[in-house]
Amino acid sequence: MTHPIQKTDDEWRTLLAAKGAEAPAYQVTRQAATERPYTGKYEQHWADGSYHCICCGSKLFESGTKFDAGCGWPSFSLAIPGAIEERRDLSHGMVRVETVCANCGAHLGHVFPDGPAPTGLRYCMNSASLDFEPR
Numbered sequence: 001m002t003h004p005i006q007k008t009d010d011e012w013r014t015l016l017a018a019k020g021a022e023a024p025a026y027q028v029t030r031q032a033a034t035e036r037p038y039t040g041k042y043e044q045h046w047a048d049g050s051y052h053c054i055c056c057g058s059k060l061f062e063s064g065t066k067f068d069a070g071c072g073w074p075s076f077s078l079a080i081p082g083a084i085e086e087r088r089d090l091s092h093g094m095v096r097v098e099t100v101c102a103n104c105g106a107h108l109g110h111v112f113p114d115g116p117a118p119t120g121l122r123y124c125m126n127s128a129s130l131d132f133e134p135r
Helices: 009-018 025-031
Strands: 049-053 059-062 084-089 096-101 107-112 122-125 130-134
Touching (some): 009 025, 025 107, 059 122, 084 107
Antiparallel strands (some): 049 059, 084 096, 096 107, 107 122
């Protein structure tokens, strides 16, 4: 699927380096890698603000929807409407729902149906795919 923002691999690498992104950001966002649990800078980050795609800057989540799922990755119960595209992921012998940025196609993580009310969703994101903007 095509997304509104498209760049070459070299352009993504240059952009992420210029933003001072975490080391695994390119592998996570452009190659669907997963950072190790409990290693990302936003896993235990609780400031007031919003979380954005590290690649294109699109707003993905408000900090008020973040919760401690105990899984080792930042987790959110609600995404900004239209910000995230969901895809069926059959990798690693599992059936999951992958989440990507609707604007640039960056891999963000996965969404699971085991989150808190009222949505019942847990958007399990890689810190390396996120950027934070304080209020």
